[in-house]
Amino acid sequence: MRVNQISVFLENKSGRLSDVTRTLADNNINIRALSIADTIDYGLLRLIVNDPDLATQVLTDNGFTVARTxxxxxxxxxxxxxxxxxxxxxxxxxxxxxxxxxxxxxxxxxxxxxxxxxxxxxxxxxxxxxxxxxxxxxxxxxx
Amino acid sequence: MYFWDKKTECMSLDELRELQGERLKNTVRFAYDNVPFYRRKLDAAGVNPEDIKSIDDITKLPFTTKEDFRDNYPFGMFAVPLEQVVRIHASSGTTGKQTVVGYTENDIGVWSEAMARTLSAGGTTKGDIVQNAYGYGLFTGGLGAHYGAEKIGASVVPISGGNTKRQLQIMQDFGCTVLCCTPSYAVLLGESAAEQGIDTSKLPLKAGFFGAEPWSENMRREIEEKLHIDALDIYGLSEVMGPGVSYECMEKAGLHVSEDHFYPEIIDPETGERQPDGYKGELVFTSLTKEALPLIRYRTRDVTYLFSDNCGCGRVFRRMHRVLGRTDDMLIIRGVNVFPSQIESILMEIDGTEPHYLIVVDREKGRMDQLEVWVEVSPKMVSDEVRKLEAIERAIVAELESLLGISLKIRLVEPKTIARSEGKAKRVIDRRDLNQ
Known part of the structure; x- marks a missing residue:
């Protein structure tokens, strides 16, 4: 009944979003939905992907801070x-x-x-x- | 050339040395007899007050440090009962505890005298209107300048810091002739005046006394151009007295130390060995007339050098170069002393913060010093909601502002983005351009 969403902390600087999408692409993970909540200095990228466990692992391995909700x-x-x-x-x-x-x-x-x-x-x-x-x-x- | 007390400020070197020797003897005897801390310290060093016969014997005495203030917090360094203390000030310590200083009525008199010399050396007289934009409070800047200006008989406007618009309004309406504030605030006032279309060359303002934070010759030129005044450097620290320990004359070539009250030395910070004039090292002060808080060979952690070639003004007092740096990691931001250890201790107490942080100090053109603390986010801090991160930011800001007493900004950054270095981590980036 519940769906796992992953949230990634991103500083507002160029290239960071593409680092996330590239990491997911390289691991053959499909993004099904996303939204971004942002402030002046940083944002939270919320994602629903086809394999949340693998996504969490590969993003963490690549130095991102990931939360699950x-x-x-x-x-x-x-x-x-x-x-x-x-x-x-x-x-x-x-x-x-x-x-x-x-x-x-x-x-x-x-x-x-x-x-x-x-x-x-x-x-x-x-x-x-x-x-x-x-x-x-x-x-x-x-x- | 302007003087407050030409007879004293231009006495002969022999007279000065004689006076310093006499006063040092009294100070050491007084401290030994009245402060258990000094008695223990001198006994441990095998020095008896009887051993001090002239000013040259000062090198026999042990040093005093900021840590000694912490260990004797709050009043353990005082040499008189509190009934004789008429004023207490405090500044930041390296940890949570403040560095507390006290003054007798006579001390306030000496301090006022020292500040009267300072302001007079830049041409302040009883006919002047002094806009005192140093902060009033526990910080010694506000009241120190205030009492000095009153001693001269000038009209003091105790406007304190901040509210730039009102500062400029009063500067124009009252016809203020002298400005006292931090140098970065003077730049800000100059920029704001220009923005508001105020022609400062038409204002009666003629001189400014700027201190409580590091600045540079470039800033002096900038302030002088923007405000059309003579900008003079002043130096002091609350442990020694407050502002007025040393001051520039109109030669603008180093700060004369009021050596009849505060005896300066330069030491090698590693070995503690006394350095001859002209050699760079850590500045050390011994008070020669203080009652409430006699100070013996206090290590300021400020780096500079002393020089004694005759100044064009004729003062006998040696000069110190404007402060060149620190031997510790203390930062001075908008006149407030900030130690990275204070910031670290707060971050450690806040749940979920990583021990990785970076202090970034910047001085954008025409603005006051900015303090930013970069904090790496940890998995514990991150959730799917921005407001939780904002709540953490606000909590850190509130704690730090309450401890440090200055406003600052927290910047949350991604993990592992603050450079790790081998051994001692680099905790501070100071982008202010202070050594030109």
Whole structure:
């Protein structure tokens, strides 16, 4: 039900992002979704990849600081109001979204949005009760 | 040439040496009798106050260091009961403990006298309006300059540091003629005046007394051009007294040491051996008239040299070259003493920080010194959320600012990006251009 996301600390200097993507490419790791949270001096690159364990290992070996977090990948009807519907469900139960970003691929005729919500157990319950489908890691990676 | 006390400042060398010898004898006797620390120290060195007969006997005496202040914190170095102490100042120590100094009423009088000489040597008289932008507080700069200017009878504007806009407003409105502040602040005031379209050549400001941090001849030229004044270097440290220990005259060629109160020596920092005039080494001071805190051969850790060729002004006091460096890793940033060990101790206490850090000091043109501490992030610090990193940054900044008393910036950097060196790690990069 939960998907492993890896976060990489990057200083804001040229070439660092390409160092990450190159490292992943060299190890045949596919990036499925990403987002960057940044400040003036540094950023956090959040990634969903097909092999989080290998990605963590090769990035750490190459000197990057990596953190792992569990996020939820939710199927969203790909039409106007699709995202609003999901967010309404969470808001009704006072669950805060820390951040979210879109997944590159699609699941049938659904879009996929990655959510970071605390506490994650409550979010799973609320979303499922609201009729939302949450993708498992393997499902996500096989898309 | 301007003087506060020409008779003293231009006495004969023989008179001066006689006076120094007499005062040294009294100081050593007084310290021995009243400070257990000095008694132990002299006894251990096998020196008796009776052995001190002239100023040349000073080399028999053991040194005093900043660590001695720490070991006797807070008042263990005082030679008089607190009833006679009228003022207490403090500056940074190498660790958490401050270096504490005290003054009797008479000490404040001597200090005021020394600062009156300093300000007079640059032409300050009772007709002047002195804008004192040194910080007032535990730091000796503010009150030291204040009392000296009052002693002369000048009108003191105790504006203290900061608030550049107000400084320039008051400088214009009051018609201030003399400025006292750190040299980097003087540059900033000059730049800001230009930005605001203030024509400083039309202002009555004529002289400035700048100290409490290292500066250079280039900066002197810059300040003199920007503010249209004579910029004079002053030197002092709270352990010895505060500002006014040595001062430049209008020759602007080295700082005359008020040798009748503060006896300077240069030693080889490795061997402790006394160096002749003209040789570079560590500056050492012995107080000759202080009561609350007599100081015997205090190692300042400042590197300079003394010279005694006759100055055009006629003062008998030897001169010291502007400070050339330090024998330890102390940094002076915006007038505040900062030891890397202080920063390290804070970082070690904060959970999750790596022991790898770098202190970067910079002085961009027209700005005050900037202190940046680069800290390598550790896996413990990194999560998927920026705000957690920002919270760590804020916590480090708060702790460091509270300890050091100056603002600074933390820069989180990637692991292993701070250069590791063999043996002693390089902890400081000082980009200020201070030796020209």
């Amino acid at each position: 569990e996020v939820l990948a939710v199927e969203i009807p790909d039409r106007p109001g699709g995202l609003a519907g999901v967010i309404d469900i969470l808001a009704a139960k006072n669950l805060n979204i820390e951040y979210m970003y879109a997944f590159v691929g699609r699941s049938g005729d659904h879009a996929i949005v990655v959510f970071r919500i605390e506490p994650v157990e409550d979010a799973i319950t609320v979303l499922q009760e609201g009729g939302m489908r949450i993708l498992r890691g393997e499902e996500l990676h096989s898309l």
